Amino acid sequence: MARKPHPPSRKSGNGHAHAPSPGLGARVRSLNRAAHSFKQQVRTTASDFGDALDVRRRVRRHPYAMMAAALSVGYVLGGGLFSRTTIRLLGVAGRVATLPIIRGELIGLAEAILAGSGEATDEVSGSDVPSPS
């Protein structure tokens, strides 16, 4: 039995028919539209993000804190987090932060000692030595 030859078709190997290829101009226009759409989406997302964070209001309220936060973020992004400078800075910051606490404790201790010695002196003067009046 002789096989009939297949009629000439425009199908490719995967069975799909080839669409007529668009011209270069159409492709460029399509790419342009996609780029515009992407730009719009990025702009909208950035705007929404800005609204959600409300950066302007935060900066107006706490200008120095926001600047410090931006500086810190930049520092971390710059790769300075795990460096010797950071360790030194943290050490200095820790010392500065604990200094008032230690000072307060020492003052409290000194006051307690002074009060204790004052009471002891009063007791001693009250029991043994007669008051001058």
Place this chain on the structure above:
Amino acid sequence: MDAQTLQQTLKEQQARLEEGLEEARDELSDLNRQVISVIKRRPGTCLLIALAAGFVIGRMASR
């Protein structure tokens, strides 16, 4: 120099020092107001500058 003259001199020095401190405080207060005003006028720019400065400092620290 007797004690009274010394006391007078010390009082004058103290007054001068207090005056200088007051001036310095006023100048610092002015500077603070100006800086805050600039930050409030251009928050985005200032944040970007701070971010860039932090990045540069971080880069320098990591080396």
